[in-house]
Amino acid sequence: METISVGKGELGLAVQRLLDENSRLVTAVCLDQEEHFVVKYFFHKEPDLVCLAVKVGKDEELPSISGLHLNAALIENEMKEFFGINITGIALDFGGRLLLSEESPRAPLLKKRPETGDGGID
Amino acid sequence: MPRMTFPFGPQHPVLPEAIQLKLTVEDERVVEVLPAIGYMHRGIEKAAEKNPYINNVFLCERICGICSFIHGMAYCQTIEEIMEVKVPPRAEYLRVIWSELSRLHSHLLWLGLLADSFGFESLFMQCWRAREIVLDMLEMTTGQRVIQSTCVIGGVRRDIDAEQAARMREMLKTLKPQIDAVIPVFKHDYTIKSRTVGRGVLPKDQAWKLGAVGPTLRGSGGAWDARLTGYAAYGELGFEPMVETDGDSYARTQVRVRETYQAYELVLKALDRLPEGETKVKVKGFPNGEAAIRVEQPRGELFYYALGDGTSHLERLKVRTPTFVNIPALLTMLPGCEIADVPVIVLSIDPCMSCTER
Numbered sequence: 405m406e407t408i409s410v411g412k413g414e415l416g417l418a419v420q421r422l423l424d425e426n427s428r429l430v431t432a433v434c435l436d437q438e439e440h441f442v443v444k445y446f447f448h449k450e451p452d453l454v455c456l457a458v459k460v461g462k463d464e465e466l467p468s469i470s471g472l473h474l475n476a477a478l479i480e481n482e483m484k485e486f487f488g489i490n491i492t493g494i495a496l497d498f499g500g501r502l503l504l505s506e507e508s509p510r511a512p513l514l515k516k517r518p519e520t521g522d523g524g525i526d
Numbered sequence: 527m528p529r530m531t532f533p534f535g536p537q538h539p540v541l542p543e544a545i546q547l548k549l550t551v552e553d554e555r556v557v558e559v560l561p562a563i564g565y566m567h568r569g570i571e572k573a574a575e576k577n578p579y580i581n582n583v584f585l586c587e588r589i590c591g592i593c594s595f596i597h598g599m600a601y602c603q604t605i606e607e608i609m610e611v612k613v614p615p616r617a618e619y620l621r622v623i624w625s626e627l628s629r630l631h632s633h634l635l636w637l638g639l640l641a642d643s644f645g646f647e648s649l650f651m652q653c654w655r656a657r658e659i660v661l662d663m664l665e666m667t668t669g670q671r672v673i674q675s676t677c678v679i680g681g682v683r684r685d686i687d688a689e690q691a692a693r694m695r696e697m698l699k700t701l702k703p704q705i706d707a708v709i710p711v712f713k714h715d716y717t718i719k720s721r722t723v724g725r726g727v728l729p730k731d732q733a734w735k736l737g738a739v740g741p742t743l744r745g746s747g748g749a750w751d752a753r754l755t756g757y758a759a760y761g762e763l764g765f766e767p768m769v770e771t772d773g774d775s776y777a778r779t780q781v782r783v784r785e786t787y788q789a790y791e792l793v794l795k796a797l798d799r800l801p802e803g804e805t806k807v808k809v810k811g812f813p814n815g816e817a818a819i820r821v822e823q824p825r826g827e828l829f830y831y832a833l834g835d836g837t838s839h840l841e842r843l844k845v846r847t848p849t850f851v852n853i854p855a856l857l858t859m860l861p862g863c864e865i866a867d868v869p870v871i872v873l874s875i876d877p878c879m880s881c882t883e884r
Contacts, residue, residue, distance in 0.1 A: 423735075426734075435841070435842055448750070453818060475735075475854045477854070478850060478851075501564070504564065505564065513572055
């Protein structure tokens with residue numbers, strides 16, 4: 405599997421290039437690496453997978469790719485809810501209520517959860 | 527008639543899955559759909575980080591009751607790739623046999639549900655009666671009907687001996703006429719055709735662009751099937767994907783009908799070619815590195831990603847199931863259809879919310 409590291413600013417272009425080559429988004433995986441997140445977008449490019457890896461600071465914004473590939477919308481909502489990653493401009497934004505409810509813990513997949521005190525059970 | 531928005535689900539007689547679709551309709555015709563999921567999320571990815579990696583096989587198997595074996599196998603394959611474990615050929619063939627038995631019973635279950643959605647109770651019962659034979663085969667060979675717990679990292683924990691193989695061939699012989707009896711109804715019956723032909727059409731280019739997988743993609747002419755990657759023993763069994771081109775609910779039904787026969791043939795072929803030898807290798811150490819793999823569930827491509835840091839626990843496990851990526855395709859199929867067709871179109875992607883929400 406080929407892995408290509410791209411910056412946040414180049415993500416849209418890199419995704420568009422893959423889509424132009426008739427690739428399709430399989431999924432994206434968010435990794436919590438203490439100081440920052442790494443988001444890996446896996447594309448099906450016949451017959452293998454290609455991975456675009458983007459490093460994002462925990463206080464930074466990550467532009468959504470759902471405008472280019474609608475299928476990314478649910479995937480990005482899930483990452484946003486489970487990691488608290490600030491993905492902006494999602495075509496169909498569930499506002500943190502795709503899979504979690506009001507009583508759910510916030511950002512449950514973070515390695516160290518912030519003590520926000522904004523509700524939620526542990 | 528003014529616009530009206532109302533919920534379809536999360537409980538609906540035709541769909542034993544907790545999904546809600548907020549339907550906006552005008553004159554009995556759907557104009558907009560918004561999904562609401564999250565009724566049964568179980569936090570399995572988080573639990574997988576807290577478990578020793580070796581125990582996660584049993585956790586992943588519990589993601590879904592229908593394709594539990596395939597979930598367990600996908601997890602094992604991911605860890606085997608990280609740890610560079612070579613699985614014995616006999617285990618690879620046994621994995622194909624149990625995977626295809628899972629597909630066979632899943633498709634028969636789905637055909638039964640489709641019949642039930644039209645009110646064809648007798649047909650529904652005939653499909654499920656045939657499925658019982660497949661469950662009996664799973665029970666005979668693995669000891670379990672639903673959660674098989676047979677796949678392990680490095681191979682499989684059970685074997686199929688000559689006596690069991692002979693018994694399986696007899697059971698498959700009994701199964702064949704039962705499938706043959708029900709399949710023509712799904713192909714030729716007037717009511718089934720009138721409720722599925724031209725309903726919920728998904729064109730090929732949209733199916734691909736929206737990331738659809740499995741019979742949802744293949745019913746629209748997309749010839750992708752993860753078994754083409756040749757994992758387990760599929761590369762040696764001459765596998766070809768089943769493709770239909772009309773992109774409607776009928777085409778998706780016909781893909782499953784053809785895959786039912788194909789799964790039947792693959793089980794027989796794998797039994798005939800089952801190589802001698804060990805069924806598992808011993809695995810030592812801890813996974814250090816990452817791997818992403820894809821396998822084909824009855825509902826479509828299943829994706830597993832694991833990242834290990836050389837300890838007994840995984841840093842991250844990600845599971846992306848077929849229904850999760852078929853939902854955007856479903857949202858494209860529904861606008862324009864009549865309210866009465868919504869249940870059958872939703873059913874046509876064979877949704878599994880237990881998988882989707884993990």
